[in-house]
Amino acid sequence: MTSPAKTPFDYFTASNHAFKDSFEKSMAALTEMNAHSKKNLEAMIASATAASKGAETVGARALAFSKKSFESQVAAAKALSSAKSVQEAVELQTGFAKTAFETMVAEANEISETVAASVKDAMSPINERVTAFVERVQTPR
Numbered sequence: 001m002t003s004p005a006k007t008p009f010d011y012f013t014a015s016n017h018a019f020k021d022s023f024e025k026s027m028a029a030l031t032e033m034n035a036h037s038k039k040n041l042e043a044m045i046a047s048a049t050a051a052s053k054g055a056e057t058v059g060a061r062a063l064a065f066s067k068k069s070f071e072s073q074v075a076a077a078k079a080l081s082s083a084k085s086v087q088e089a090v091e092l093q094t095g096f097a098k099t100a101f102e103t104m105v106a107e108a109n110e111i112s113e114t115v116a117a118s119v120k121d122a123m124s125p126i127n128e129r130v131t132a133f134v135e136r137v138q139t140p141r
Contacts, residue, residue: 043125054118
């Protein structure tokens with residue numbers, strides 16, 4: 001501990017040291033805050049990139065499913081129009097409805113899994129930043 005100031009020069013020197021220490025601590029805090037902000041921004045960019053990739057994947061799957069579904073509807077309509085009896089038409093329509101429903105359920109499950117994986121990937125960088133922040137706050141100085 002320093003001895004108490006006795007002259008105006010001592011006061012001036014002590015205040016300069018106190019100002020310098022305070023300034024250095026403030027600059028260190030700002031530097032640390034900027035580093036955290038940069039990492040947060042990088043996490044947000046990574047999250048948005050993962051989310052857009054997931055949305056692109058889901059969109060491509062939905063488009064492919066729509067195309068496949070339309071093609072099978074056209075094929076079913078052709079088969080239905082060539083039915084020789086009401087009984088055959090009912091059997092064809094029943095088979096088509098069953099297949100269409102099973103295909104739709106399977107595709108919905110796969111899209112659901114894709115969405116879940118996409119959300120997990122998109123939230124991962126943000127979760128890491130939140131964890132880092134919580135650890136930082138809980139760490140005593």
